[in-house]
Amino acid sequence: MSGYRERSAAEIREQRPSTTLTPIMRKLVDDSAAMLGRGPGDAKLRAAAARAYAVEHLEELHAQVREQFARRGIGYHRAATAEEAVAIMLRLLAGAKRVAKSKTMVGEEVGLTHALRSAGIDLLETDIGEYIVDIEGRGPSHITAPAIHLNRSRIQEMLNRTGAAMPDDDPVRLSRYVRDVVGTFFTDCDAGITGANAVVASGGRVVAVENEGNVALGGSHPRLHIAITGIEKVVADEAAALAVLEVLAPSATAQPLTSFSHFFATPAPGQERHVVFVDNGRSRILKDPRYAALLRCIRCGACMNGCPVYRAGGGLSYGSPYMGPIGAVLAPLLWPGERYADLPGASSLCGRCTELCPVGIPLHGMLLELRADAVAAKTMGSRKERAAWRAWALTFGGATRARMALAASRLAIRGAGRIAGTRAFPGTEHALPVFEVRRDPAALAGAPRAAEAPATAAETWPEERVALFRARAASLGVQVVDTHVWREGDRVVRASGAIASTGSVVLTGDAAARRPLLAAGRVVVTVDPGVVVQYPHELAGMLGDEDALILTGASRTADIEKIIVRGIHGSEELMVVMGR
Amino acid sequence: MARVGLFDPCYLGALRPSDVAHARRVLEVLGDDVEVIDGRCCGQPAFNSGFRDQARTTGLEFLRAAKDYDVVVVTSGSCTGMIQHYLPGLFAGRKAEGAAKIAGRVQEFTAYVLAHPELNSVIFRLPGVVAYHDSCHFRRELRATQTAVDLLARVEELEVRRLTHEAECCGFGGTFSAKLPEVSGEMLDAKLSDIEATGARVVVSADFSCLAHIESGDRAAGGQLETWTIAELLARALG
Numbered sequence: 001m002s003g004y005r006e007r008s009a010a011e012i013r014e015q016r017p018s019t020t021l022t023p024i025m026r027k028l029v030d031d032s033a034a035m036l037g038r039g040p041g042d043a044k045l046r047a048a049a050a051r052a053y054a055v056e057h058l059e060e061l062h063a064q065v066r067e068q069f070a071r072r073g074i075g076y077h078r079a080a081t082a083e084e085a086v087a088i089m090l091r092l093l094a095g096a097k098r099v100a101k102s103k104t105m106v107g108e109e110v111g112l113t114h115a116l117r118s119a120g121i122d123l124l125e126t127d128i129g130e131y132i133v134d135i136e137g138r139g140p141s142h143i144t145a146p147a148i149h150l151n152r153s154r155i156q157e158m159l160n161r162t163g164a165a166m167p168d169d170d171p172v173r174l175s176r177y178v179r180d181v182v183g184t185f186f187t188d189c190d191a192g193i194t195g196a197n198a199v200v201a202s203g204g205r206v207v208a209v210e211n212e213g214n215v216a217l218g219g220s221h222p223r224l225h226i227a228i229t230g231i232e233k234v235v236a237d238e239a240a241a242l243a244v245l246e247v248l249a250p251s252a253t254a255q256p257l258t259s260f261s262h263f264f265a266t267p268a269p270g271q272e273r274h275v276v277f278v279d280n281g282r283s284r285i286l287k288d289p290r291y292a293a294l295l296r297c298i299r300c301g302a303c304m305n306g307c308p309v310y311r312a313g314g315g316l317s318y319g320s321p322y323m324g325p326i327g328a329v330l331a332p333l334l335w336p337g338e339r340y341a342d343l344p345g346a347s348s349l350c351g352r353c354t355e356l357c358p359v360g361i362p363l364h365g366m367l368l369e370l371r372a373d374a375v376a377a378k379t380m381g382s383r384k385e386r387a388a389w390r391a392w393a394l395t396f397g398g399a400t401r402a403r404m405a406l407a408a409s410r411l412a413i414r415g416a417g418r419i420a421g422t423r424a425f426p427g428t429e430h431a432l433p434v435f436e437v438r439r440d441p442a443a444l445a446g447a448p449r450a451a452e453a454p455a456t457a458a459e460t461w462p463e464e465r466v467a468l469f470r471a472r473a474a475s476l477g478v479q480v481v482d483t484h485v486w487r488e489g490d491r492v493v494r495a496s497g498a499i500a501s502t503g504s505v506v507l508t509g510d511a512a513a514r515r516p517l518l519a520a521g522r523v524v525v526t527v528d529p530g531v532v533v534q535y536p537h538e539l540a541g542m543l544g545d546e547d548a549l550i551l552t553g554a555s556r557t558a559d560i561e562k563i564i565v566r567g568i569h570g571s572e573e574l575m576v577v578m579g580r
Numbered sequence: 581m582a583r584v585g586l587f588d589p590c591y592l593g594a595l596r597p598s599d600v601a602h603a604r605r606v607l608e609v610l611g612d613d614v615e616v617i618d619g620r621c622c623g624q625p626a627f628n629s630g631f632r633d634q635a636r637t638t639g640l641e642f643l644r645a646a647k648d649y650d651v652v653v654v655t656s657g658s659c660t661g662m663i664q665h666y667l668p669g670l671f672a673g674r675k676a677e678g679a680a681k682i683a684g685r686v687q688e689f690t691a692y693v694l695a696h697p698e699l700n701s702v703i704f705r706l707p708g709v710v711a712y713h714d715s716c717h718f719r720r721e722l723r724a725t726q727t728a729v730d731l732l733a734r735v736e737e738l739e740v741r742r743l744t745h746e747a748e749c750c751g752f753g754g755t756f757s758a759k760l761p762e763v764s765g766e767m768l769d770a771k772l773s774d775i776e777a778t779g780a781r782v783v784v785s786a787d788f789s790c791l792a793h794i795e796s797g798d799r800a801a802g803g804q805l806e807t808w809t810i811a812e813l814l815a816r817a818l819g
């Protein structure tokens with residue numbers, strides 16, 4: 001248990017991650033549960049079913065994706081290894097000098113940024129959290145909130161190291177600075193690279209979600225858009241994609257949906273669109289029935305949000321592109337051998353990850369399997385430990401040994417403690433304390449409970465669908481009106497749908513054109529009450545066949561200390577006009 | 581009168597040998613004919629560490645001792661979870677069937693008592709305040725939190741205070757606390773703060789493994805916390 005132990009001990013000694021992470025994560029887990037509670041009761045079951053179906057029919061769905069991509073003129077590429085993925089990317093980018101890159105975990109996994117820069121490409125991380133982490137150089141510490149381990153003053157310091165001259169550490173100012181750097185880069189670059197949360201087999205659309213708007217810009221790059229993702233990200237149809245979206249944002253950030261949920265379809269005239277599907281060990285995982293379900297993962301991060309080990313040691317302790325419980329299972333499977341063999345031990349097996357996973361991956365069961373695999377492969381467990389467990393088995397068995405067992409068992413527990421490397425418990429001399437049982441009659445008296453933060457008042461929302469839509473949209477900062485007074489800089493579009501539970505509007509076809517949307521002084525969306533549905537999954541069939549975009553509030557970021565800053569790429573003014 | 585095998589878990593027998601007498605007394609007051617199964621281990625420590633062969637060998641001895649009882653009552657949520665969910669799977673063929681049959685007769689102490697036909701004939705009374713710690717296996721493998729809450733609610737004049745962050749692991753995790761003491765220590769600190777905030781000086785749980793970890797952390801910090809198993813609490817509530 002060297003790598004994780006050493007890294008986590010150092011992190012705890014030097015940074016004390018739990019001080020930052022525990023309050024944030026406690027709130028996030030509570031807020032996520034509340035947000036999931038606003039959706040349909042069977043949302044997790046539906047998402048699990050959609051992902052399980054995809055994993056079980058992977059090649060069949062990929063065949064469909066190929067057909068649909070051919071119809072649309074989208075390039076289909078498959079990389080068996082990380083090296084192949086990079087080679088394909090370089091080939092597709094041939095000639096590109098400046099490339100804007102949005103957040104992609106698979107990109108992280110294959111070392112994309114480093115590889116492209118080594119090939120002489122000027123690559124910019126356009127996601128604010130990734131931009132910051134790129135400067136620090138230690139990698140993301142969370143699967144959706146890469147810079148969560150950094151506080152505002154450290155971020156100010158790092159930005160100033162690159163010549164930013166930030167006068168203070170106000171998160172709004174810092175976010176807008178990065179936004180401006182990124183925005184400028186986008187006006188003159190040769191390609192946009194994004195990730196993809198799902199690829200829909202039935203229609204061949206690429207689904208990518210975000211809050212800031214950098215995916216909108218990268219995905220709508222006039223010449224070249226490349227999405228890179230894992231082979232397991234295909235889903236059967238729009239209903240399956242929506243089932244995933246219904247749990248993804250609530251589980252990740254406690255949002256109903258992210259600000260932008262993109263369905264990228266046929267490339268615009270003059271634009272090339274490609275998707276690179278990366279295997280890198282996934283088909284090997286697929287073949288093992290004990291681990292295949294892992295490929296359901298939608299990369300929401302709920303597992304690490306609830307994980308007390310993650311909070312204690314922080315995300316960087318895992319030393320892997322994937323952290324937390326998903327990292328502890330995925331890393332040793334993607335990269336077998338010694339390197340990540342100790343990660344399955346970075347868990348007390350509390351099972352909270354399994355409980356929180358919105359697609360039903362039995363993570364803690366997989367951790368147990370991985371530990372057994374590692375012991376069998378001898379990448380975990382010393383010879384001394386092996387001998388200790390053998391001695392343990394001997395001590396606790398047999399009718400004739402039963403009488404001696406009490407004293408022997410004490411010895412065995414102490415001995416096992418020593419062999420496992422425990423130090424004496426603080427304050428005791430023994431490897432494991434034997435507590436004398438002292439009982440004070442006054443102990444039952446108890447003292448008053450410490451004052452607790454007052455519980456937030458229960459929210460009340462209208463029941464009627466259109467009224468609920470208005471209220472939820474308003475709560476996101478959207479201005480909901482019945483008449484529109486035109487203002488210079490308005491972009492007015494008609495919604496083809498709207499979602500009551502999330503306060504979202506749905507744009508399809510020309511209305512979903514991203515550049516004009518992001519360039520607008522204000523986005524004005526007209527919504528016919530007749531197109532308002534209750535839940536996201538009811539949009540299946542209303543998304544057309546062209547580009548589609550679900551807007552849920554204006555663009556924003558929360559990459560600095562989880563403080564929300566609105567209006568990143570695109571105006572912070574979003575207006576909804578109800579009427580036919 | 582049921583012939584009950586009362587399994588005294590390995591670590592409980594070693595670290596708090598007085599506890600089995602409490603559990604035995606409660607069952608006898610309920611009218612059971614109790615024999616103690618001790619000197620055995622369900623195999624969980626080895627299993628959790630990835631040593632499945634040794635877990636099988638160890639668990640087999642438990643099954644051999646348990647097989648002749650109508651019901652086996654276990655004073656540990658985590659051992660019960662191991663026996664019910666993982667132990668039979670370590671065997672193959674007929675042995676697996678046999679193990680599953682025995683596992684089917686194993687019940688966790690709190691659940692057994694709450695469902696006991698003679699429960700209404702016994703009065704439990706213990707004036708005072710305790711904090712309740714929900715162990716992870718008890719909560720997530722056995723899904724028995726409400727069982728403990730309901731059973732403790734039958735103890736007259738007892739105020740049971742739940743922890744604000746009840747869902748969070750105390751950091752014991754068996755060998756985890758020995759192998760990753762720094763991480764475990766952080767988790768223990770959070771749990772101790774949570775317990776302290778209740779104002780209770782006694783914390784009770786269905787799993788003594790957690791309690792031993794909690795008590796050692798509290799002692800190291802100079803605290804006065806007492807840790808009681810549910811069996812001890814019920815025994816004291818018998819008067």
